[in-house]
Amino acid sequence: MSEFDAIVVGGGPAGASAAIKLAQNNMNVLLVERGDPPGSKNVSGGVLWGTGLGELSDDWEKTAPLERYLESKSVAFLTEKSKINIDFSTKNFEEQKTGYTVLRAKLDPWLVKKAREAGAMVVTGVTVDRLSKKDGKVVGVIQDGDEITADAVILAEGANPRVAIDSGLREPLKDHDVAIGVKEVIKLPEKTINERFNLRGKAGYACEYVLGFLKDGVEAGGFLYTNKDSISIGAVISMKHLRQSNQVYSFDIMEEFASHPFIAPLLEEGRVDEYSAHLVQEGGLSSIPKLYGDGYMIAGDAAGFSFSNGLVLQGMNYAISSGISAAEALVEAKQKSDFSSASLSRYQQKLEESYVMKDMRTFKGIENVTWSKMIHKTFPSMLENVMMGLFKEEGKPKKHMMQLVLDSMSSSKIKSKDMLLQGYRMLRRM
Amino acid sequence: MVLDIIVMIKQVPDAEEIFIDPVKFTLNRSQARGVINPADENALEAALMIKDKTPAKITVITMGPPAAESALLECMGRGADRGILITDRAFAAADTYATSLTLAAAVKKIGRFDLILAGESTTDSGTGHVGPGVAEFMQADQVTYSTSVKIEGDTIIAERELEHGIEVVQTPMPALVTMLINANIPRRSSLRRRIDAMRKGIETMDHESLGLPPEWVGIKGSPTIVGSLKIPEEKKRLNKTITLEEIPEMVKELIENKAIVLGDDEDA
Structure with a gap:
């Protein structure tokens, strides 16, 4: 007999969401977070996209510490002396609840408080050392030499998933x-x-x-x-x-x-x-490990669920969704009293059905575009040259925009064939 | 024989998150989370170090609002056996006299003790009164400003850190010892003990269960009157850069302006 139905390692958006959902389903859940207070070890850029909090709490719009709703979204290229900016402002964002700026020092304590209110046991300021395994199955966690047992463990320990790596559940992080x-x-x-x-x-x-x-x-x-x-x-x-x-x-x-x-x-x-x-x-689809096994699931950043295409950075929304999916899979597993890999594979299924894995698959390989010399060096300086060409008045005949682009390309030693190919790849992957 | 050790702690606002209200001169602690007063962590650690070697039962007590429960659970997570929260609206705005009286009443209610440990002073008031106050009410021997305490037979041996050296004091139990901040390195709480602490829960006491009339506690039982508060003015620094040759002249000037006082250290 296990001491807990579930132990959730990590009290960020993924772990706290999982704990809330589990507790709401009357599961006996322990949430362990190394930061005290929650959020003190966590960092996000700070935009929470979508309405994921609504799946956790009915009063989220009133009580969640949302700083501002997004109304304007820009993308900008900076060179040493210039800024080229694409600005999109719309009243649609507010109506459609597109996104909110948040501060983790406020959001994470709110989420953990919700988990506590739902009935989860929460311990902060303690770091789990490793997983406890028996016959190849995960049966709990080890901390300071003590074993705490659970039917299943949800690892939601964030971008540097030490427990998962040390337990051989995922590869060590690669620089790439x-x-x-x-x-x-x-x-x-x-x-x-x-x-x-x-x-x-x-x-x-x-x-x-x-x-x-x-x-x-x-x-x-x-x-x-x-x-x-x-x-x-x-x-x-x-x-x-x-x-x-x-x-x-x-x-x-x-x-x-x-x-x-x-x-x-x-x-x-x-x-x-x-x-x-x-x-x-930043690894995208190729960095996502096996997401479940006998007695465990991995959610949030620990599973590599983050997305960036240069226009937008997302992570907290995937964290919340994957945390909820893991909890739902575990509630089903509890009903069958089966915590095997086969039973917990429902988690992967749920992720595949949701936008989480669909996004990961749609934007496969995007990291090779966003992290490239073309985006970071060539494109900004070309844009700057073209803009300067358009607006500079020095008593010489003006050029067509197309000519400015071609001139800029030749001064950057780029062949138009390569440019087209890169542009095509970029559009296809974004 | 099992030693009965009582540790007195206080939950204080995290000093890093406090600022002084520029108008009212009060501490604005609205942003600050509650933490265990640092010297009290050293007092608890001193108790745990004794328990590592000698059979002992550690009871941690605190007087404070219900939120102070988290500080007691943390102490139990580190190894304390029992946590008692002394909480009552009637205790609000107690000065160090009323606080000492209330804590002493709690100690009496707990029953016997061999050793009481407390932090030397708190970061949010810094009087250093409460430990000695409780010792007086309990008529127990007290050793203040300690950096270590160990048990020898029926006595304790404590080291006191004074300005010009270390004083080693041996005194029979029961006794009360106040520990200096940074006297030791507090251990971390363990997951197992934190879970057990939450399941066990903490006990509470109020003025009725302590048998204290309301006029003896809180603001009514506090003889201290705060006249006024002020923030010392920030001194302007000269930020002068001088050459080696200018030093004697500079020192002479400082002595004339009484910025440097020559003479023997008065305590020496």
């Missing part, structure tokens, strides 16, 4: 599959943010950047999101490039981004309220 995210939360008065970003009320702005000004072939993206009275700003740097160079540091890239001539004015007079760094899963 991860990036490092560095983030600051800058405190500013609500009124100042509204003025700087042309926002009213609870409307919010989010922008993803390609940091095309970086030297030494380093590839990194940036993000900037508005919260109620703060700005979340950060850089995501490919691990491969950090590893290749001894001269490049993640915090320097963050500094360069924050002091860019078109970023610095947005942050002026702000005070740094939080500084954090975290691994970011």
